[in-house]
Amino acid sequence: MRKVPMFCGPSVPKRRCLAQAPKDSCSSKCIVPCRQLKKTMDVGQMQRQWIDYTKSLFLEKGFLDGQFLQLQQLQDENNPDFVVEVVSLFFEDSERLLKDLTFALDQNGVDFKKVDAHVHQLKGSSSSIGAQRVKNACIAFRNFCEEQNTDACLRCLQQVKQEYCIVKNKLETMFRLEQQIVAAGGSIPTELSFIG
Amino acid sequence: MAASSSSNWVMESGDVPHVLAVDDNLIDRKLVEKLLRNSSCKVTTAENGPRALELLGLTSGGQNNMNGRSKVNMIITDYCMPGMTGYELLKKIKESSVMKEVPVVIMSSENIPTRINKCLEEGAQMFILKPLKQSDVRKLTCQLMN
Numbered sequence: 001m002r003k004v005p006m007f008c009g010p011s012v013p014k015r016r017c018l019a020q021a022p023k024d025s026c027s028s029k030c031i032v033p034c035r036q037l038k039k040t041m042d043v044g045q046m047q048r049q050w051i052d053y054t055k056s057l058f059l060e061k062g063f064l065d066g067q068f069l070q071l072q073q074l075q076d077e078n079n080p081d082f083v084v085e086v087v088s089l090f091f092e093d094s095e096r097l098l099k100d101l102t103f104a105l106d107q108n109g110v111d112f113k114k115v116d117a118h119v120h121q122l123k124g125s126s127s128s129i130g131a132q133r134v135k136n137a138c139i140a141f142r143n144f145c146e147e148q149n150t151d152a153c154l155r156c157l158q159q160v161k162q163e164y165c166i167v168k169n170k171l172e173t174m175f176r177l178e179q180q181i182v183a184a185g186g187s188i189p190t191e192l193s194f195i196g
Numbered sequence: 197m198a199a200s201s202s203s204n205w206v207m208e209s210g211d212v213p214h215v216l217a218v219d220d221n222l223i224d225r226k227l228v229e230k231l232l233r234n235s236s237c238k239v240t241t242a243e244n245g246p247r248a249l250e251l252l253g254l255t256s257g258g259q260n261n262m263n264g265r266s267k268v269n270m271i272i273t274d275y276c277m278p279g280m281t282g283y284e285l286l287k288k289i290k291e292s293s294v295m296k297e298v299p300v301v302i303m304s305s306e307n308i309p310t311r312i313n314k315c316l317e318e319g320a321q322m323f324i325l326k327p328l329k330q331s332d333v334r335k336l337t338c339q340l341m342n
Contacts (some may be wrong), residue, residue, distance in 0.1 A: 013253045074330070089223050098245050101252065120276065124305055125223040128327045 005072045043186035050177045051189055052114040057174070061133070063167050068130030072190075087171055090129050094164055097122045101157055105150065115153060122160070214238045217247045218273035218285065219303070224326070228272065228303075231328055235337040240268070245280025245288075248273065254292050268298060270321075270340055274312065276305035283315055290319045299335060303328065329341050 057063045075082040103113045119122050123138035143154035178188050217228045225241045232239045242248040245274050252268060271289065275282040282302050289295050292328045299321035304311065312323045321339075324332050 067329075070327070070329050071227075074227075074234060079230065086223060086226055089226060093222055117278065122223060124221050124326070127305060128221075128227050130327075169290050 014183050043181060045183045046177065046181045047186055047189050048175070050181060053174060053177060057170055063133055064130045065132040071129060084175055086129060087119065087175075088124055090117055091168060092129070093125055094122060094134075098157075098161055098164065101160075105154055105157060108150075110153075112145050112148045116142055119145060119160075120194065123151075130194075131164075131167045134160060134167055135161045148160060212236060212238050213266060213269040214240070215253060215338060216240050216242060216248060216268045216271045216281075218242045218245065218271065218275065218277070218282070220244055220277045224274065224328075228333075231271075231330055232335040234330065235333050237337060244277055245273075245282070248285060249288060249301055252289070252292075252295055254288065254295060268295075270299050270301065270336070272301040272303060272324075272336070274326075275302050275315070283311075283318065286315060286318050286320055290329040299340065331339070 058065070058068075071083050071086060077086075101115060101118050101122075104111060104118065110189040119138050119141045123135055123142065126132075126134035126138060137156065137160040141153065141160060144156055181188060213236075215232050217225065217232065217239055218241070219225045220229040220243055222243075229239045240251060242251055242288065250273070252271075255306055256274060271285075273282040273285055276281075277285075280288075282304075284303065286300050289298065289300055298320075300319070301322045301324060302315045302320045303324045303326050309324055315323055322336065324336075
């Protein structure tokens with residue numbers, strides 16, 4: 001990710017600004033209005049970037065579903081970090097469960113009830129935060145637990161781990177974009193009407 | 197009005213409802229707590245049935261008095277919990293002369309009609325499918341305040 005551009009002003013030596021795109025570079029004679037305008041453009045660009053990114057998470061391949069929107073709507077001035085807090089809990093909880101699942105499936109006599117219990121937990125929390133693909137992978141996993149099929153369960157575990165890693169990266173990227181917007185003085189768009 | 201078990205849950209106007217939320221899943225506990233707080237409820241959470249019973253003053257050996265038990269206006273519990281299920285918790289609450297009038301809501305991620313009927317027959321106020329949404333909780337708290 002590019003860093004937030006530096007302000008350009010009379011005190012800055014003659015050089016190109018660190019701009020988001022080459023066409024945004026100012027001449028050395030930057031004046032305050034330019035700086036303000038530049039700041040607004042950058043925030044606007046970042047906000048558009050955030051919208052495009054969020055949109056892709058929902059519409060392309062369905063990494064997130066409507067439940068994630070519910071979480072975002074719960075965030076307010078009293079709980080400005082609610083989404084990050086809940087998602088962080090989800091990361092911690094999931095990593096613990098994935099570790100437990102790996103261990104349980106590695107045993108000589110696999111305890112499928114235990115495996116199923118762990119998957120049930122992971123299915124629940126992924127569903128609650130809107131991590132749709134993780135949830136779906138867990139549903140498939142539970143079917144094989146019922147069949148007591150170790151090989152299939154191991155494949156499912158791989159699948160769940162993969163989906164988890166992907167959604168974790170996506171969410172962390174989204175949070176980074178949000179931090180950048182806020183650091184530049186902007187606010188996170190609340191209009192996500194593109195979601196059906 | 198004579199003191200009766202029903203006075204445990206009838207709220208006076210201006211009172212904030214106190215809800216006990218029971219769920220073994222940490223993320224779900226946090227979510228239900230926020231949803232309830234957003235609907236102006238005071239919330240206590242418990243991670244399992246036995247802990248919930250303790251908070252309600254219903255542990256075995258406990259007397260039928262209200263010492264140390266804060267008035268709870270509603271209980272919302274997950275169905276699938278290790279040890280004591282939400283259904284078993286519901287039964288224990290309904291068996292108690294002190295708490296049986298308190299509305300109990302069951303949540304589950306699984307839409308199983310026999311499960312739902314079983315809970316409703318045992319006296320559950322409502323059965324809600326997870327994941328919970330703000331509209332679900334609003335519906336509940338509206339009922340509670342009427």
